[in-house]
Amino acid sequence: MINVFLDFWSGLLSEATNPQKRVFIGYLASALFIAFLWLFFIEKLKIKDATSLIFSKKIWFSKSSKADFKLLLLNRIILSAGAAAVVTQVTISTFLYECLSSQDFVQPLLFYSTPASVVAALFTICFFLFDDFSRFFVHRLMHKVPLLWSFHQVHHSAETMTPFTIFRTHPVEGVIFLLRTSVVQGVVISLFIYLFGNKVDLITVFGASVGVVLFHSLGSNLRHSHIKIRYPKFVERILISPGQHQIHHSVEQQHYDKNFGVALAIWDLMFGSLAFSEKKEHKFGLNTKFGKKQNLLHLYFYPFKSASQTFKLISIFRGRF
Secondary structure, X not given: OHHHXXXXXXXXXXXXXXXXXXXXXXXXXXXXXXXXXXXXXXXXXXXXHHHHHHOOHHHHOXXXXXHXXXXXXXXXXXHHHHHHHHHHHHHHHHHHHHXXXXXXXXXXXXXXXOOHHHHHXXXXXXXXXXXXXXXXXXXXXXXXXXXXXXXXXHHHOOOOOOHHHHHOOOHHHHHHHHHHHHHHHHHHHHHHHHHHHHHOOOOXXXXXXXXXXXXXXXOHHHOOXXXXXXXXXXXXXXXXXXXXXXXXXXXXXXXXXXXXXXXXXXXXXXXXXXXXXXXXXXXXXXXXXXHHOOOHHHHHHHHHHHHHHHHHHHHHHHHOO
């Protein structure tokens, strides 16, 4: 029992020392630095006022933020079986590789003569693009499909946001995104190995993909925060700013189903869901009864009730036709 307890906390602490993780201490430090620069040079706040705003007790110790931390701890236990996703990724890669090998249209190792540096660059870019689009697509489905929204609303029930709000998810949503990761890795890896052989490699920095490092180093943790950093509009057509993601969490009706993107805004631009950041303050949370409770039992079990009601509506609808 003691070993399980120690493994749990050591695993949790490893998140802060792993550059592949969003809450790596280096990324949190860069977000803090960017926030200070923004408030001091753009918002013209004094250092004391900027510090008070960033570390506001009303934000960090609110009921909503406390629920974020509780969900983080419990979800880590519940989703500890997520290591099985690695097996799933290997299974998907093997299956797709065998499918490719069984066809004659595209020959194996077709591009094996390509220089290793070029292969690494192509693989890194394709992996980043496919990963980012799949995040956008699944996120969009979470909002558009009532059954999936039943569980995703847990994330949107946050009334205050900190970098740890990213962990405010229902375990069902966590499993869905684990499967998404497995599919992305399985498809891209099997396809590149089939075409390029053993030259396939990621361009990494400190063991993490260069795309991941750049995204998180440039303030990804400020997306879930009260620091409203905005980009020029021509940039927000390409990259999602923290201010744009805060609009995604806004309770205002004109902001519903906007800015599903994670890193790139081009997907929202293509699908007509792009909205530019605004200087005014936004209220976060949900204008529903669900969004008014921040206790764990409610956040964990009500989504199942909501999902069951969705199934009933589907059954009634089918019964009429």
